[in-house]
Amino acid sequence: MDIFAQQVLNGLVLGSVYALVALGYTMVYGILGLINFAHGEVVMIGAMIALAVVSALLSVFPEMSPFLMIALAGTAAILVCMSLAFFIERLAYRPLRNAPRLAPLITAIGISILLQNIAMIIWGRKYKTVPQIFPTETFELFGANITSVQIFIITVSALLMAGLLVIVHFTKLGRAMRATSESQRVAGLMGINVNKIISVTFMIGAGLAAVAGILIAGNYSVAHYSMGFMLGLKAFTAAVLGGIGNLGGAVLGGLLLGLIESIGAGYIGDLTGGFLGSHYQDVFAFVVLIVVLVFRPTGIMGERVSERA
Amino acid sequence: MSFLETRLLGVRYGGIRAVRDIDIKVEEGETVALIGANGAGKSSMLNAIAGVLPHTGKIYFNNADLTNKPVFDRVKLGISMVPEGRGVFGRLTVEENLLMGAYLGNSQQDQDADLKQMYEFFPRLKERRGQTGGTLSGGEQQMLAIARALMSRPKLLLLDEPSMGLAPIMVEKIFEVIRGVSKTGVTILLVEQNARLALESSERAYVMESGELSITGESSELLHSPKIRSSYLGEGD
Ligand SMILES: Nc1ncnc2c1ncn2[C@@H]1O[C@H](COP(=O)(O)OP(=O)(O)OP(=O)(O)O)[C@@H](O)[C@H]1O
Ligand SMILES: [Mg+2]
Numbered sequence: 112m113d114i115f116a117q118q119v120l121n122g123l124v125l126g127s128v129y130a131l132v133a134l135g136y137t138m139v140y141g142i143l144g145l146i147n148f149a150h151g152e153v154v155m156i157g158a159m160i161a162l163a164v165v166s167a168l169l170s171v172f173p174e175m176s177p178f179l180m181i182a183l184a185g186t187a188a189i190l191v192c193m194s195l196a197f198f199i200e201r202l203a204y205r206p207l208r209n210a211p212r213l214a215p216l217i218t219a220i221g222i223s224i225l226l227q228n229i230a231m232i233i234w235g236r237k238y239k240t241v242p243q244i245f246p247t248e249t250f251e252l253f254g255a256n257i258t259s260v261q262i263f264i265i266t267v268s269a270l271l272m273a274g275l276l277v278i279v280h281f282t283k284l285g286r287a288m289r290a291t292s293e294s295q296r297v298a299g300l301m302g303i304n305v306n307k308i309i310s311v312t313f314m315i316g317a318g319l320a321a322v323a324g325i326l327i328a329g330n331y332s333v334a335h336y337s338m339g340f341m342l343g344l345k346a347f348t349a350a351v352l353g354g355i356g357n358l359g360g361a362v363l364g365g366l367l368l369g370l371i372e373s374i375g376a377g378y379i380g381d382l383t384g385g386f387l388g389s390h391y392q393d394v395f396a397f398v399v400l401i402v403v404l405v406f407r408p409t410g411i412m413g414e415r416v417s418e419r420a
Numbered sequence: 421m422s423f424l425e426t427r428l429l430g431v432r433y434g435g436i437r438a439v440r441d442i443d444i445k446v447e448e449g450e451t452v453a454l455i456g457a458n459g460a461g462k463s464s465m466l467n468a469i470a471g472v473l474p475h476t477g478k479i480y481f482n483n484a485d486l487t488n489k490p491v492f493d494r495v496k497l498g499i500s501m502v503p504e505g506r507g508v509f510g511r512l513t514v515e516e517n518l519l520m521g522a523y524l525g526n527s528q529q530d531q532d533a534d535l536k537q538m539y540e541f542f543p544r545l546k547e548r549r550g551q552t553g554g555t556l557s558g559g560e561q562q563m564l565a566i567a568r569a570l571m572s573r574p575k576l577l578l579l580d581e582p583s584m585g586l587a588p589i590m591v592e593k594i595f596e597v598i599r600g601v602s603k604t605g606v607t608i609l610l611v612e613q614n615a616r617l618a619l620e621s622s623e624r625a626y627v628m629e630s631g632e633l634s635i636t637g638e639s640s641e642l643l644h645s646p647k648i649r650s651s652y653l654g655e656g657d
Contacts, residue, residue, distance in 0.1 A: 283519075283523070286512065286516055286519065286520060287520075287523065289509070289511065289512060289516075290509050290512060290520050293509045293510065293511055293512070294507060294509070296472050296503075296507070297503065297507035297509065298520075299471070299472060299490075299491040299492055299495075300470060300472065300491060300495065300500070300501050300503065300507065301495065301520045301521060301523045301524075301568075301572075302492045302495035302496060302523045302524035302572065303492060303520075303523055304490075304492045305492075
């Protein structure tokens with residue numbers, strides 16, 4: 112087995128999940144200029160709901176096809192997360208639309224803490240094991256091992272990302288979203304119901320977050336009420352790395368961050384003479400964040416298109 | 421009731437009263453000019469009618485009370501505005517900008533026909549259809565903003581300084597289009613720095629001064645009024 116190829120593969124798998132979450136950050140930032148720090152918790156809620164549905168189905172219909180099971184669990188998680196995002200925006204952020212920027216930011220952090228605590232009350236403090244409903248098979252690809260779960264993660268993420276890009280760039284809804292993110296005032300003059308577009312943006316991001324939650328729980332086989340926190344920070348880092356507000360940037364930033372983390376974790380032991388082990392994996396995201404913020408705060412693709420006044 | 425009517429329309433920014441209890445009336449099919457010095461409150465007036473600015477007083481349009489209607493509902497009722505400073509979407513292509521104007525509907529055929537019509541009015545836009553709005557010259561953006569406003573097939577067109585930043589030949593062209601649109605029965609409320617052009621292109625006019633109406637009347641008469649000539653047409657006595 113080629114270790115480097117394996118790290119690259121693992122990095123891409125992880126990175127595609129980061130990308131899904133980063134898209135939610137970047138879409139909301141693009142339209143409202145708000146960093147929705149509660150987004151990571153939406154990912155966690157998605158994972159928890161799906162896990163609850165799968166556990167219930169397993170106990171009632173143990174013979175059910177795993178694909179049907181994951182489809183049902185996924186649908187439930189997506190619907191719950193979309194409704195949750197709708198209400199968060201409606202009740203917490205909208206009243207602060209014209210407040211100083213710090214107010215919604217602090218509110219977002221508050222919502223994040225609130226959701227974590229609600230999840231802890233409902234699902235407890237213990238790490239929950241995710242049942243392996245798919246038979247895990249392993250294949251070889253370019254000298255690396257790839258599991259059926261990893262194939263599933265990459266395929267689902269790629270399809271969702273492609274779908275989102277098509278919606279945003281080639282549909283009327285997408286045009287309205289882009290117009291609204293440029294100027295809410297002028298978008299209104301076109302007859303766009305700006306509040307509705309903002310709600311939809313939050314909900315699309317939350318749908319992607321729900322799926323990401325399921326994928327990441329499936330990947331690590333574990334879910335926990337605090338799992339959204341670190342994931343959220345990393346996806347935020349990915350969004351900043353790619354250029355916040357830019358969809359292609361979020362995808363690129365997610366994949367890059369996954370690769371950096373995975374390859375970094377693979378070699379950090381060698382590089383530090385064994386002083387730091389691979390459990391320092393999380394360090395990379397924050398080193399990346401700091402480096403980007405210091406040297407290129409607009410991110411890789413965040414260059415402002417030339418705009419004349 | 422007139423097609424468009426404001427009653428005691430007021431706009432304030434903090435302590436500044438930009439529009440002070442103004443009553444205007446515009447009949448269906450008319451072109452009415454609103455002129456006045458910088459800061460007189462013309463744009464505030466149009467923005468209030470379009471619904472992008474909170475206001476006091478009442479606005480009636482086509483027998484509907486607009487007072488509490490959000491901007492997108494006013495668009496639905498047939499009001500379209502070309503805002504001051506154009507408001508072109510810089511990151512959308514020219515064609516996407518035009519399609520945004522038709523956001524609320526019309527059939528695909530109507531939309532295609534309108535698009536074709538706009539490209540006939542402004543061939544320059546056709547050449548630039550795939551280019552992003554932000555890369556257009558100021559004059560091209562102005563054409564785009566007007567064409568986009570027409571894409572919604574408005575009943576009432578609010579124009580805020582359509583000649584701004586344009587070369588004389590383009591001003592001529594744009595006003596030709598505006599007169600053409602007016603001939604199709606569209607009601608127009610026109611704000612314009614170029615008072616002569618505004619009066620020559622309209623049937624009636626209101627003159628605003630520090631948030632209040634000072635003079636109103638037939639445009640052809642105002643063109644010859646000594647007060648207007650000295651204050652707004654730049655002609656000494
Ligand atoms: N957002 C704002 N905040 C504070 N004051 C404003 C604002 N917008 C306009 N004003 C003030 O309201 C008054 C009217 O402005 P408005 O833009 O309506 O004038 P105008 O007649 O359109 O002028 P111009 O011909 O220069 O475009 C001005 O004194 C202006 O300074
Ligand atoms: Mg003005």
